[in-house]
Amino acid sequence: MPANTTSRVDSSAIPDQATGILVDAINHARTAAEGAAQAAQDNAFTDAMRAMDEVRKFIGDPSKILGRTDTKHGEVAEYVEVGVRRARDFLAQSMPNATFDGVGRTAPMDYRIGGIDVQSKFINGTNNGLQHILDHLDKYKDFGKDGFYHIPKDQHAQILEILKGNTGDLSVNTVRAIKEKVELIETLTGKPFTDAVQPSVSTYAEVQLGKVDETVGHHEQDLKQQNESIKNQIRTEHEPSLGEGLKAAGSAAAVTAALTLTTKLWKKYQKEGKNVFTGDFTADDWREVGLDTAKGAVGGALAGGAIYALTNSADMAAPFASAFVTAAKGMASLAADYHAGKISLDELVDSGMFVCSEAAIVGLATIAGQTLIPVPVLGAVLGSFAGKFIASTLGKKAREVTDRMAERMNRIVSALDAEVRKALRKLEAEFNRLGDLAKAAFDLSVNTRLLETSLALARAHGVNESQLLKSVSDVDIFMNGPMNP
Template sequence: MMDKTKIIKSGQEQAVASWINYLNQVRLNQMNEVLKQEQSNLNEAMATINETLNKISVDIVNNGKGRGGVKGMHGFIAEVSECGIGNAREQIVGKVPIYKWINDNGPDDLQRGNILIQQKFVNSGGHLSLYAIRQHFNQYPDYLDNNKAYQIPKDHYDRIKWLLSIPEEKANKMPTSTGEFSLKQWKEVHKFFEEGDIPFEKVEPSKLRYDEVQKGKYEETFSKEVDSLKKTNKERVAHAKEEAAPKLSEGVKATVVSAGIEGASSLCLEINKKRKEGKKLKDFNGDDWKDIAGATGTGTLKGVIRGASIYTLTNYSATPAAVANAIVTASFGVADQVYQLKQGQINEQTCIENSEMLCLDASISALSSFAGQVLIPVPIIGAVIGNTVGTMMYQIAKDNFSSYEQKIFEEYKESIYLVDKELSEQYQEFVDEMGKDTQMFMELLDKAFAPDISLAFEGSIELAKSCGVPTEEILDSKDKVTAYFLN
């Protein structure tokens, strides 16, 4: 007769394991989606870089004698590079490109979102591109009235910002012989922004320095940018994997839910047990409720251990959830048997036999769980379960019990190993013998169905003899054949 309580408990335990496995799978699926997206982001960014390099090569550098000539070519390279690198940096973090090269010889060179930009990359005279901005602003005096800005090389912007931070008293005392500081340049920068018609807030830095966009240098600049984009991708991938790693909060959640499920299950089963004894719920006395509370508390504690153990095993030792659950279940059972052995309630043989059955039940439960998820042919199921039981019992004893109990289980494991070895040798002998018989049988078949009639006749006689047909029933002569078919 089937033990319904045992089936219910086993189902509840496997349900906890499946739920924890589901949590793990959801986390891993999310990580895989993120990794796919990061790879797509990298591919798009690299495609943008390649398109930008091609545009610079075809439309600027190799456009006849070079667009803009020797002195102005770097300006066009800067405009295209700013757009290409800017878009690639957006794409590598999963955003849409926002830069556009206007390329119409008008007052605007490029666009970033809804902001129009006039870019100036001028190094002559040491004016830090400010003189070029002034010339453009004189031509378009209302340029900054709308959502527009000026853009200069990053190194020019950084120097301007540094010069603006130096007060006049300090500037008049700073040495100029080293070339690091120029009082003339300091005065020019301060005068430029003190006039007020072009606020410092309307001047922004490019992503590139002046030297990085020169004809003989821009390819190296893009090579460094590619390395930077790949580094960003690796960092984002590493972050995604870190985010998908097992977390204490999720482990606590799994533990709490497991404790709640197992505690509730124990509560219901214990009440049901009392009801089967003939008691109605209203007739439960203090001892009954004490038993129920004890069973519920024990179940809750087991649930805590089960949830924490399964979560740890599945995430940190690559153990399948069903196997992890089987290990926990078997550990509880074997620990109880060892406790009874220590109390003198059972002997060593009974302890071994009961532990064996507990591990067998846990192994079959795990195997059944696998079979319920994936159809797997198991031609040597007996050997698998036998070996699993022996290994599981020994492992539980080795990790948790004293030397006395460990010795008992180790001796059991050794006996299982010897039996397994003997059975394996017998099995191999059987396989070898079957191989020889099969080969002989195939040779007889070939002979029995040979094209040569006389050879086939002899072969059929030998085949019949090998199959155990009585000699008097074998058609081994012309007279017997004639009598069989005509009489």
């Protein structure tokens, strides 16, 4: 094998495998983060359902609910309010802010929300409900300044419509009475009506004894749907992304630059006896080392982006993707030498087999799994697999080379027994599944189109222009900016 082929493999394989380890760590971190987030959300949903179970337990025994049969809905409304609010907070992984703790059953307040006293008034008729609020304010004169009232959400909506002039079928006297009571409530509490009196989570009808069980069921169904939406959002947030791909490429550039710099400094010491730590380097030495390091960084960035694409788009294992990238880079260099007339067709094919041998070995180990490959024909299988790499990386750029490889591969395959051919077909199926993804991984225009496509999708869904990342530099600034609180 020509010496330059050996250097090609040696100089690329180690940084690419290091990049593969880095990308694999990024992928695993993302997967682990998603797993943790999904587990936390599952626990949150369990807590939310427990809160709803407490409501069901309370309404399941009407004999223990205060009031007559026609007034028990008042305390039912309180338990539904607190239970639903607690369930929603649990689902959002927030501390529940609604509670009965420290509240007497016949106290001036019925429950607290965020530490603020709340009195619930579920009275039949909007005008009647407002009168009950005024009666309560007359008895507890400071309540409206420190706390607020809950009324059925349908009655609250009706009052707001009346204040807008939309009176519906209500009589003139009823409308006037409601408006007068609203003004008096604002005067006594010193607050706007919408602050002093707020809508409950329930309508008047929803908390009646014959209806509340169905109401709780609707709330539970809503919580389930919200939970699925949150879990889907978690999945979406932890999918492979352009931003993370750029991060992988940047990290790979740094790692490769460091490896290249260290290797170059060591070679300088070995070959020329120049020790960077004792001031032996000249300006020319530093220029040489700096140029090689910069080249290494660029190559590392490309390798990092390619490996990230292959591991996430083609479902390749990171070692396999790293070996594939190494082979592709090596074959690109060999193809350039061949077209420049520096090496012959036979040298290209022979050198290509060695350049792709690492990818063939790693790929065989990754894909073959438990398939038993007889040792005497292992070389033939690896040769066939390496040939597939050569054909895949060169594509249509060198038809005579791929034709020569096809001829070799046919001879190799014909020498294999049925079991080994079966294993080989499995390997070939994996390659056919990959298609042109290896080419796409190195195609900068494809990666640019990814950004353009994501912009089009975001605009189609009505995302505000100010929130869009419209260029790679925008993505870079976003990825390197401060974390959101």
